[in-house]
Amino acid sequence: MENKEIKSAVDGIGHAFEEFKKANDERLDALEKGDSYDGLLDDKLAKIESKLDAFEDVNQKLTQANLNQENLKEQVVNLETVLKRPNAGLDTKQIDDSLFAFDAYCRKGFDALTEAEKKALTVSNDSTGGYLAPPEYVRELIKDVTEISPIRSIARVRSTGQRSIQIPKRTGTFAAQWVAESGTRSETTGYQVGLEEIPAHEYYAMVDISEQDLEDSVFNLEAEMQSEFSEQFAKAEGTAFVSGNAVGKPEGFMTNSSVSEVVSGAGAALTGDGLIALVHSIKSEYSRNATFVFNRSTLAEIRKLKDTAGQYVFQAGMMLTSGVPNSVLGFPYIQATDMPSVGAGNFPIAFGDFSRGYMIVDRIAMAVLRDPFTQATSGNVRYIARRRVGGQVILPEAIVKQKVSA
Numbered sequence: 001m002e003n004k005e006i007k008s009a010v011d012g013i014g015h016a017f018e019e020f021k022k023a024n025d026e027r028l029d030a031l032e033k034g035d036s037y038d039g040l041l042d043d044k045l046a047k048i049e050s051k052l053d054a055f056e057d058v059n060q061k062l063t064q065a066n067l068n069q070e071n072l073k074e075q076v077v078n079l080e081t082v083l084k085r086p087n088a089g090l091d092t093k094q095i096d097d098s099l100f101a102f103d104a105y106c107r108k109g110f111d112a113l114t115e116a117e118k119k120a121l122t123v124s125n126d127s128t129g130g131y132l133a134p135p136e137y138v139r140e141l142i143k144d145v146t147e148i149s150p151i152r153s154i155a156r157v158r159s160t161g162q163r164s165i166q167i168p169k170r171t172g173t174f175a176a177q178w179v180a181e182s183g184t185r186s187e188t189t190g191y192q193v194g195l196e197e198i199p200a201h202e203y204y205a206m207v208d209i210s211e212q213d214l215e216d217s218v219f220n221l222e223a224e225m226q227s228e229f230s231e232q233f234a235k236a237e238g239t240a241f242v243s244g245n246a247v248g249k250p251e252g253f254m255t256n257s258s259v260s261e262v263v264s265g266a267g268a269a270l271t272g273d274g275l276i277a278l279v280h281s282i283k284s285e286y287s288r289n290a291t292f293v294f295n296r297s298t299l300a301e302i303r304k305l306k307d308t309a310g311q312y313v314f315q316a317g318m319m320l321t322s323g324v325p326n327s328v329l330g331f332p333y334i335q336a337t338d339m340p341s342v343g344a345g346n347f348p349i350a351f352g353d354f355s356r357g358y359m360i361v362d363r364i365a366m367a368v369l370r371d372p373f374t375q376a377t378s379g380n381v382r383y384i385a386r387r388r389v390g391g392q393v394i395l396p397e398a399i400v401k402q403k404v405s406a
Contacts, residue, residue: 017316020048024304049300056296056335059317060150063325063332098134105131106221106383107214109370130369130386137222138366144230150334151241154291154354159362163388164199167359200363200388201249205232208380229385241360241391242338250391253358254339254347258396261347263405268344270298270404272305272313278351278402279329286353286398292333293350297341302328342404349402357398361390
């Protein structure tokens with residue numbers, strides 16, 4: 001990110017939030033006194049909120065970059081292991097041949113390929129057919145998905161070549177007992193570990209490319225497909241990671257019944273005290289690496305809240321140049337479009353250590369099917385990409401959600 005862009009965000013956020021606090025204080029004072037206030041004040045607040053929102057993209061980039069630093073090393077190592085380090089086992093020519101053959105297949109179809117190109121392709125073992133995209137291509141696509149999907153920046157991400165993974169799950173612990181110096185030591189419940197399976201569910205994306213573009217050698221087909229597929233995949237999985245029902249799709253952390261809840265303290269609104277109660281409801285071992293998750297409209301509500309000492313719970317990131325973004329009660333936040341908005345009975349906020357509480361599983365293999373028939377009358381060729389991803393709450397006590405309720 002350019003320093004000029006960061007400096008602009010620092011100045012903009014600082015000035016805009018000071019304006020916001022002044023106008024909001026005026027509104028709150030009028031409400032406390034039972035006085036009416038000029039409707040123009042609401043318009044002013046809305047305009048200032050628009051200014052703050054304009055800098056949120058920069059803030060979110062910084063937030064996700066900070067949160068990604070710890071997870072990224074583990075993800076890269078895991079991804080390289082699953083891919084069996086394709087660069088180490090193949091020379092540059094073999095990698096180039098695989099990518100070239102895949103590009104040729106997408107442009108011309110299998111029948112038009114040379115024998116060497118056909119040999120460089122790997123047939124999908126799925127009944128719907130298609131050919132596997134080269135590992136290098138898949139790795140770049142996953143990187144793009146990670147940049148778009150905010151939950152990936154805070155969750156634990158594992159890669160696998162299988163349709164599911166099994167992770168150890170503690171089901172019992174040693175129970176220490178007191179005993180006299182010569183007393184009998186009875187059996188205790190021992191340390192027990194079970195296995196929990198996280199399946200990778202299939203989902204697909206489609207893109208239509210005109211035959212004219214395919215015939216143009218300058219047209220970057222690989223980049224076009226990668227951009228479109230990654231955006232579609234990121235949107236689909238983003239919804240599932242939040243609210244998926246675990247039936248043919250990942251389990252969302254908001255739908256897991258074991259994730260506890262804390263009420264906001266008001267029937268149809270958030271409160272500063274409610275947010276403080278939310279933060280203090282999880283163990284300190286999880287709060288050290290905790291993050292808020294909510295959508296943009298909820299952020300607008302949070303900016304207006306104060307704690308019992310009269311301090312705003314939202315804190316502008318005046319040290320963006322030092323990598324310290326905006327925060328709520330001192331904790332970072334990410335915006336997830338699929339989170340519910342504030343409303344009576346809704347759960348607009350999640351908080352916790354998602355790197356310990358939620359796991360995402362990527363199956364590396366991705367098949368691409370070239371369909372020259374469905375859109376033939378429109379002069380297009382359709383491409384269908386299929387891959388698998390899983391998501392599941394693995395430690396419910398590390399996450400808590402806020403319910404809008406008295």
